[in-house]
Amino acid sequence: MKKSSTFGKIVRDILGKDEKRSHLEKEIVKLAQRKGGRLSILEIVAETSMSTKEADEIMEEMTVKGYVIMDVTESGGILYTFPGIVEKAQQEKQEWFKREVTRETVPSQLPKSQPPDGQRSIIRHDASGSRPPFPLPEQRTQRSEPAPPPPPKPKVTPKIEAQGFIFELQECKRSGNNILCIFQVKSNKQNKKLAIRPGVKVLDQSGKQYSARVQVLSGEVENTIEYIWMSLRAWISLKFQVTINMGSWQTAWQIKTLSLLELSCKDDILGPEFTAPFRDISLS
Numbered sequence: 001m002k003k004s005s006t007f008g009k010i011v012r013d014i015l016g017k018d019e020k021r022s023h024l025e026k027e028i029v030k031l032a033q034r035k036g037g038r039l040s041i042l043e044i045v046a047e048t049s050m051s052t053k054e055a056d057e058i059m060e061e062m063t064v065k066g067y068v069i070m071d072v073t074e075s076g077g078i079l080y081t082f083p084g085i086v087e088k089a090q091q092e093k094q095e096w097f098k099r100e101v102t103r104e105t106v107p108s109q110l111p112k113s114q115p116p117d118g119q120r121s122i123i124r125h126d127a128s129g130s131r132p133p134f135p136l137p138e139q140r141t142q143r144s145e146p147a148p149p150p151p152p153k154p155k156v157t158p159k160i161e162a163q164g165f166i167f168e169l170q171e172c173k174r175s176g177n178n179i180l181c182i183f184q185v186k187s188n189k190q191n192k193k194l195a196i197r198p199g200v201k202v203l204d205q206s207g208k209q210y211s212a213r214v215q216v217l218s219g220e221v222e223n224t225i226e227y228i229w230m231s232l233r234a235w236i237s238l239k240f241q242v243t244i245n246m247g248s249w250q251t252a253w254q255i256k257t258l259s260l261l262e263l264s265c266k267d268d269i270l271g272p273e274f275t276a277p278f279r280d281i282s283l284s
Contacts, residue, residue, distance in 0.1 A: 024050055024054060024058055025058060027048045027049070028048065028050075028055075028058060029082070029085075031044065032082045032085050036085075037081060037082045037083075037085035037086030037087075037089055038079055038082070038086065039059075039080050039082075040077060040080070041059065041078065063080070067082070068080045068081060068082050068083075069081045069083060157170065158281070160276045160278065161188070162274050162275075162276055163272070163274050164187060164188055164189045165185055165186070165194055166185065167183060167184075167278075168183065168184045168185070168237075169182075169261075169278055170183065171284055172281050172282070172283050174249075176249055176252070177246055177251075178245055178246060178252065179246060179283060180242075180244075181261060182240075182241055183239065183242065183263075184237040184238070185232070185237065185238055185240065186232060186235055186236060186237040186238070187235070189234060190234050191232065191233050192267070193230065193231055193268050193269065194229070194230045194232055194265060194268075195227035195266035195267075195268075195269075196228050196240070196263055197226065197227060197265070198228055199212070199213065199264075200213070200214060200244075200262065200263060201264070202242075202244050202258060202260065203258070203259050203260040204255050204257075204259060205257055205258075207259070210244050211245050212261075214228055215241045215242075216228060216240045217238075217239040217240055217241055218239045219238035227266060242263075244258075244261075256282070257283065259279060259280060260277060260278070260279055261277070261278045261281055262278070263276040263277075
């Protein structure tokens, strides 16, 4: 009875070892199929559950049986080749290229660094969109030069035309506690006088109003209690400045835009009063 039990254990051990060996061999074959039919011991150990000893033993046995061919590389390493898998992979590759890849010679579209008789691979996919499991040949494509940046937009000068006068806002900038706005004005018809009230209506984006005064920078000027008089010649511009008192430099720098700057004017001594409102003025 004891001998029978021992014999059964030996049989089970042998069968178990054969089953494990068969499983390891299948792992190696599947790995060879993924790698194109050529493997090294390090690849087997890295991508399977085998140890170096197990991989060596199995590959040596496969070599003896003629399933694989052992090659020595130039660097002295050992590479195992599965002829059947390599042949099948090459055949599939040739069939795929025959069906999917066409070559056209396009000398004029090649980059300047390429010889004029070079060829470019053009890949056409079928309806299934299938691609081969192996790398495609490098395609030569013409590199397009980056598009030049668009030209900067010309600065638009805010302009208002009223009662035969043209008002242009040149700039608005911060200066200490104040904001300084520089204007040009000219008559578009004839020599005439323009009267501007010294006080200017200025609002920020929140609707808060600030005090502002007009100061003429060029030309003949005559000041009265209600107006500053400017003598204009036809189409000749004169400059004046509006100084806005913001109360503090912190406020001046917090304000980004003036929602309204309105000039109160008069056309000549007997002419009508009118306004020149500038809106949404960005500060520099």
